[in-house]
Amino acid sequence: MPLSDVDHTASPIDTYIAGPRRVRVLTRLRGRAMRATLAVVIAASAGFAGSIEDSAAAGRGSGSSHHSAHHSGSRHHRSRPARGSRTGRAVPARKPPARVAVIAVQPPPSAVGTKGEIALRFALAQIGKPYVYGGAGPDVYDCSGLVQRAWRAAGVHIPRTTRQQAGFGRPVPVGQMRPGDLVIFYPDASHVGLYAGNGKVVVAPHQGATVTIQPVKWMPIYSVRRPG
Numbered sequence: 418m419p420l421s422d423v424d425h426t427a428s429p430i431d432t433y434i435a436g437p438r439r440v441r442v443l444t445r446l447r448g449r450a451m452r453a454t455l456a457v458v459i460a461a462s463a464g465f466a467g468s469i470e471d472s473a474a475a476g477r478g479s480g481s482s483h484h485s486a487h488h489s490g491s492r493h494h495r496s497r498p499a500r501g502s503r504t505g506r507a508v509p510a511r512k513p514p515a516r517v518a519v520i521a522v523q524p525p526p527s528a529v530g531t532k533g534e535i536a537l538r539f540a541l542a543q544i545g546k547p548y549v550y551g552g553a554g555p556d557v558y559d560c561s562g563l564v565q566r567a568w569r570a571a572g573v574h575i576p577r578t579t580r581q582q583a584g585f586g587r588p589v590p591v592g593q594m595r596p597g598d599l600v601i602f603y604p605d606a607s608h609v610g611l612y613a614g615n616g617k618v619v620v621a622p623h624q625g626a627t628v629t630i631q632p633v634k635w636m637p638i639y640s641v642r643r644p645g
Contacts, residue, residue, distance in 0.1 A: 496519060532645045533597020534572035538621040540611045543628045548621045553577070558621040560609050564599060567611055571597070573645045580611045586644040594633075598643050600637075602636040612641070 530538075540563060546556060553562035561579045568575050575585050582599055582604040589598055594612045604608040610620035613630060623630045 532571040536567040537569040586642040
């Protein structure tokens with residue numbers, strides 16, 4: 418073929434392949450080209466879809482992190498200092514109440530012993546206080562007033578006058594006198610004292626004197642009585 422007859426716009430395939438063979442070749446080439454183009458499109462689509470999924474996953478991850486941070490922040494914001502502490506410092510645990518030692522209460526010395534001994538101790542504590550007729554304490558006494566107040570300290574109420582006291586309680590022989598017994602003097606039962614033991618009595622003797630201790634034989638004994 419002369420060069421002047423060659424179609425310079427044709428492809429090399431159009432130049433060297435003609436006839437029915439050309440049609441078959443072109444068909445095959447076009448099919449391959451379409452398949453290649455389709456493969457490129459599919460690959461590109463797959464890559465684009467993967468990019469979309471990656472972006473979505475990244476977005477979800479970022480959202481979850483932001484939500485967790487926000488939730489954590491909310492918890493932190495709601496947290497308050499311990500009750501009873503405005504500074505937020507930990508409140509120390511309360512200490513258990515201190516144990517209180519139980520001490521047995523002992524009765525006062527004046528309450529120990531027989532009633533007669535209690536009465537005697539009271540009378541001895543009045544020694545030195547002046548005699549005043551009709552006095553019944555706590556600063557002045559006469560004889561029967563001293564005896565009455567002494568036995569009241571022991572919880573026994575006895576009559577006020579010596580003659581009344583001479584008939585109170587039960588009679589006791591002189592040889593069996595015990596501390597606190599009433600010793601009535603003179604036949605008219607006009608004087609009284611408390612037996613103190615060892616042959617002595619505590620008495621408020623007379624005007625101008627004070628409560629004192631005297632020998633029991635100092636005056637004639639009329640009777641001895643034991644109250645209670």
